């Protein structure tokens with residue numbers, strides 16, 4: 017019985033890998049620390065895989081596997097469109113049945129296993145893990161990124177992610193209104209966490225009017241206190257239906273789906289959350305409703321650019337300069353979508369495929 021179940025799981029994994037075009041999936045387990053983890057490497061055409069390590073409650077191994085496969089694929093897209101020479105990878109930690117506690121040993125074990133991939137995969141913080149956790153992992157592996165600045169890393173990525181979203185918003189304003197100014201624009205932010213709060217501050221400095229929502233009300237109140245006349249707080253339900261220039265998802269993914277798409281009353285969607293669209297069909301439906309969609313994996317690439325520059329030992333200024341690229345690339349995506357009458361998602365995906373093909377071709381050159 018047990019054997020049959022294992023056989024089924026193996027078949028399922030290969031079918032999933034084939035469907036998504038994944039190169040490698042590795043399972044890790046360490047008894048004493050309670051670590052159970054999966055690393056997925058989607059595509060290493062551009063270089064070693066790079067992607068965060070997520071630790072959230074998963075209902076099943078299959079759910080964790082689906083998540084790591086989807087997220088690693090997204091990282092390939094993000095690296096390719098952000099023009100950084102890394103591949104797509106991701107790691108997930110699954111709580112075991114007796115609820116895994118975070119501990120230094122757990123993250124040391126993460127470090128050992130990541131090290132065993134011998135540079136094929138770099139990782140750092142993601143949902144449910146912090147830069148401090150990875151101080152322990154870094155004792156066991158040199159393939160750990162995004163450590164706190166006081167520990168020699170490049171620090172919190174949410175600042176550069178927020179900066180990248182701001183660049184994307186300026187480009188979107190330029191495309192829609194002929195001016196990149198955000199002054200007076202009505203911006204509805206869903207999720208006032210690390211990225212959302214920083215972005216709110218940047219937008220207030222630009223003169224935007226904010227409507228904000230978070231399940232954690234005190235986070236919203238902090239922003240409102242910064243500029244009471246320019247910040248309105250609404251409910252997490254109403255925020256998606258709010259009439260505004262830009263709807264900015266900065267909480268969870270999947271917020272645009274076929275059943276709620278008719279409720280949106282924004283002119284554009286542009287935010288940091290990963291996998292905002294439930295599926296590709298949503299991109300076409302948004303286009304039909306003349307809602308401009310800024311592909312999430314491009315707009316939220318600021319943090320990725322920061323850690324990629326950290327691995328390459330470039331300065332923070334270099335990372336900031338490179339993040340400006342989001343502005344130009346997003347305009348390219350919008351123009352391509354308009355020219356070819358395709359969704360912005362398809363336009364971005366085509367740019368990714370073309371880049372992967374071109375680089376793969378160049379790397380066929382024999383080096384002697």
Ligand code: NAD
Nearest residue numbers: 173174177207208209210211230231252267288289290319
């Ligand atoms: P975070 O956990 O700090 O913030 C998320 C916020 O969303 C929290 O304040 C939470 O209370 C709120 N929230 C949760 N459910 C909500 C709901 N239904 N309605 C309204 N608010 C809700 O996370 P973060 O680092 O700010 O990241 C935000 C998003 O951006 C995530 O999807 C993340 O994957 C993505 N992202 C983050 C980075 C980064 O550098 N931090 C980089 C790329 C992408």
